[in-house]
Amino acid sequence: MAPALCANCNTERALIKRPKNHAKLCKACFIKVFEEEVHHTIISSRLFHRGEKVAIGASGGKDSTVLASVLKILNERYDYGLELVLLSIDEGIKGYRDDSLETVKRNAVQYDMPLKVVGYDELYGWTMDQVVATIGKKGNCTYCGVFRRQALDRGSKMLGIKHVVTGHNADDIAETVLMNLLRGDLARLSRSTSIVTGDSRSEVKRSKPLKYSYEKEIVLYAHHKKLDYFSTECIYSPEAFRGSARSLIKQLERVRATAILDIVRSGEDMARLVPRDTSSSCSCKEQKNAAPIALAEDDVGGCGSQNGRTPGNEMAAMDKQLRDNEVHEKFEIDVAKVISEGKKTGPEKQQWGLPTRNGNSATGAVGGQVLGNCERCGYMSSQATCQACTLLDGLNKNRAQIQI
Numbered sequence: 130m131a132p133a134l135c136a137n138c139n140t141e142r143a144l145i146k147r148p149k150n151h152a153k154l155c156k157a158c159f160i161k162v163f164e165e166e167v168h169h170t171i172i173s174s175r176l177f178h179r180g181e182k183v184a185i186g187a188s189g190g191k192d193s194t195v196l197a198s199v200l201k202i203l204n205e206r207y208d209y210g211l212e213l214v215l216l217s218i219d220e221g222i223k224g225y226r227d228d229s230l231e232t233v234k235r236n237a238v239q240y241d242m243p244l245k246v247v248g249y250d251e252l253y254g255w256t257m258d259q260v261v262a263t264i265g266k267k268g269n270c271t272y273c274g275v276f277r278r279q280a281l282d283r284g285s286k287m288l289g290i291k292h293v294v295t296g297h298n299a300d301d302i303a304e305t306v307l308m309n310l311l312r313g314d315l316a317r318l319s320r321s322t323s324i325v326t327g328d329s330r331s332e333v334k335r336s337k338p339l340k341y342s343y344e345k346e347i348v349l350y351a352h353h354k355k356l357d358y359f360s361t362e363c364i365y366s367p368e369a370f371r372g373s374a375r376s377l378i379k380q381l382e383r384v385r386a387t388a389i390l391d392i393v394r395s396g397e398d399m400a401r402l403v404p405r406d407t408s409s410s411c412s413c414k415e416q417k418n419a420a421p422i423a424l425a426e427d428d429v430g431g432c433g434s435q436n437g438r439t440p441g442n443e444m445a446a447m448d449k450q451l452r453d454n455e456v457h458e459k460f461e462i463d464v465a466k467v468i469s470e471g472k473k474t475g476p477e478k479q480q481w482g483l484p485t486r487n488g489n490s491a492t493g494a495v496g497g498q499v500l501g502n503c504e505r506c507g508y509m510s511s512q513a514t515c516q517a518c519t520l521l522d523g524l525n526k527n528r529a530q531i532q533i
Contacts, residue, residue, distance in 0.1 A: 142155060197242070201242070220256065228361070257269065261365055299389050300344040300375070
């Protein structure tokens with residue numbers, strides 16, 4: 130049997146079967162298609178503006194290394210006009226982070242980018258090795274996740290940068306969607322599925338240019354581009370809840386190749402049920418607005434749905450839906466209200482009263498958070514004390530008890 134030809138150029142021999150859609154491509158076409166999909170995601174979502182200084186959250190792993198490489202290439206190819214800086218967080222994990230930081234230092238030389246390293250010890254007075262020694266391996270990822278998120282923002286402020294890009298890929302987003310569903314945490318879906326987090330109230334904006342890129346394709350890109358990255362998994366992560374979600378996602382992907390993007394899209398749709406003013410998807414529908422860089426008609430769609438194009442008539446369909454809702458509204462019955470009014474006294478009220486969640490109990494809407502600043506460190510928080518300070522209180526209390 131003759132070897133299959135590349136589905137894109139029809140001249141070279143196909144060497145790669147894309148995990149996203151099973152298309153057979155040659156090496157050069159795969160690299161080009163991957164880069165063009167990231168380019169589409171960037172311009173359709175208007176992630177950057179000319180002259181912007183952007184920090185790349187660099188861990189030395191495949192995702193951040195590929196992100197740095199692709200952004201450098203696209204910045205030069207399409208003249209984004211960005212100033213790119215590598216920002217790395219040292220969690221203080223011996224045998225893991227110290228080795229990966231050496232990879233980041235090599236990347237800084239290879240990509241000719243400045244590098245800033247910020248450590249947990251200097252920010253919080255704790256390293257992750259000390260945290261795990263105090264609380265054990267269960268639940269330590271909660272501490273690391275909260276500390277790391279705040280450390281990225283603090284490092285950006287040190288550099289005078291207001292935009293951080295991270296290497297979160299489609300697999301990561303799908304895992305987060307699944308975790309939030311399993312926890313029944315609908316309120317977090319909007320933030321976890323949004324390609325951009327942060328608004329005018331935030332000191333630092335975050336974005337995910339690799340949001341629609343499969344993890345397997347990121348590995349293939351790094352392999353064929355011969356990128357220098359660190360591949361060892363964190364020594365404390367096997368106990369994480371995310372590991373269980375990841376295993377389930379991989380099993381679904383074996384059955385259905387598009388399962389990952391399907392979950393991401395489902396998470397975006399469900400996030401719209403939450404009354405938040407946050408964009409949660411690739412802005413392909415908003416192409417009429419001026420983007421930093423013009424999108425050519427033959428560009429490959431980064432979101433995996435017919436090159437990012439939509440069938441149209443969305444506004445007409447929405448208007449019809451709103452009219453139908455108004456017509457049928459008079460037939461709706463608030464069951465919780467009827468039951469609570471009918472059972473004013475006695476044990477029946479406790480038996481039949483329906484539980485409500487945060488927000489307006491009459492409407493059942495999930496309330497949006499009101500952002501402020503932590504009273505201690507000044508970090509953005511919806512509570513008087515941010516999560517990091519709350520966790521540090523517990524750690525410092527444990528340390529004091531141990532010393533006594």
